[in-house]
Amino acid sequence: MKYRTFSVRAAITLLGATAILSTGQAAASAKDWRIDAQAEIDAYTDAHPTDYVGRDRLLVKYGLPPMQVRIDGIGRDLTAAEAQKEMNARKAAESKAPAAISIRAVPTDAFSVSVTINYDLYLNRVVVGSWNFRDNFVNGSNPDDVATVQANLGSCFRTGSMVRKAADYTGKDYTGNTYVDDGGVNGSPIFGVRDRVSGFKMLTDNGYFRVTYNKTNASGCGSAKMGAQFQYEHNQDGGSGFSASAGWGFFSVSYGGAANNKLRKSTDPLWL
Numbered sequence: 001m002k003y004r005t006f007s008v009r010a011a012i013t014l015l016g017a018t019a020i021l022s023t024g025q026a027a028a029s030a031k032d033w034r035i036d037a038q039a040e041i042d043a044y045t046d047a048h049p050t051d052y053v054g055r056d057r058l059l060v061k062y063g064l065p066p067m068q069v070r071i072d073g074i075g076r077d078l079t080a081a082e083a084q085k086e087m088n089a090r091k092a093a094e095s096k097a098p099a100a101i102s103i104r105a106v107p108t109d110a111f112s113v114s115v116t117i118n119y120d121l122y123l124n125r126v127v128v129g130s131w132n133f134r135d136n137f138v139n140g141s142n143p144d145d146v147a148t149v150q151a152n153l154g155s156c157f158r159t160g161s162m163v164r165k166a167a168d169y170t171g172k173d174y175t176g177n178t179y180v181d182d183g184g185v186n187g188s189p190i191f192g193v194r195d196r197v198s199g200f201k202m203l204t205d206n207g208y209f210r211v212t213y214n215k216t217n218a219s220g221c222g223s224a225k226m227g228a229q230f231q232y233e234h235n236q237d238g239g240s241g242f243s244a245s246a247g248w249g250f251f252s253v254s255y256g257g258a259a260n261n262k263l264r265k266s267t268d269p270l271w272l
Contacts, residue, residue: 008065008119034121037062041120046163049130049208050087052116056080059118067118070229070267077270083114094134106234106263110137115230115267124160124215125272127151129230130208135169138202139236145193146181146253147232148246149211153187156221160214162189166207174203181244187213188246195234227269235262
């Protein structure tokens with residue numbers, strides 16, 4: 001089923017009108033319902049970034065189209081249900097993979113990345129880039145890991161708010177181990193991840209970066225689509241910092257010293 005911007009806008013307007021009728025609110029406050037609704041969607045996304053089905057259910061509840069998902073290694077858009085099934089299968093396969101605590105090369109299945117794109121209730125674009133290491137992969141060290149959420153802004157969108165989160169596999173929060181290296185005025189913010197190990201756990205085992213790209217309402221942008229993708233580079237056993245640059249179609253990372261072992265994973269672009 002194809003969704004058009006007009007039909008999405010109409011659905012949101014209808015929901016607002018329903019809220020007014022049910023609560024007796026004046027027409028002047030017709031848009032107020034979106035504040036709490038968007039806060040509910042954002043809070044669920046922040047708490048459950050890879051619960052694609054749950055996030056999708058909330059979007060549809062408030063009249064928005066389903067999200068689109070891309071996962072590394074799969075060259076097509078996935079529905080929330082398809083993405084959930086794929087990530088669950090990868091999680092189940094972890095128990096069959098040998099533990100990696102102190103090795104030189106980074107196993108190709110050490111982690112997975114995904115990206116989602118959806119409208120918010122103001123018809124801006126929300127992009128969430130996520131990473132998830134195997135629970136039995138324990139090798140985090142200098143230099144920091146590097147990631148970017150990339151978007152082609154053109155004149156129709158601009159980089160808005162950003163949210164960061166990271167945790168170990170038990171769920172303990174280590175968001176403080178992430179930071180913004182470049183704010184991405186060009187649409188491609190760059191993030192650093194201080195991947196460290198404590199108690200045989202990788203402190204930044206999983207996490208995400210959420211970026212909202214706001215509409216500019218520039219002339220000719222009514223039906224414009226925005227592309228987005230996510231890239232994450234893990235490195236280990238080096239001894240220095242990094243320098244990175246990113247834009248639509250490129251992501252370059254260099255190291256001041258040796259970055260002996262590294263592995264980059266990327267998603268293909270999504271368009272909305």
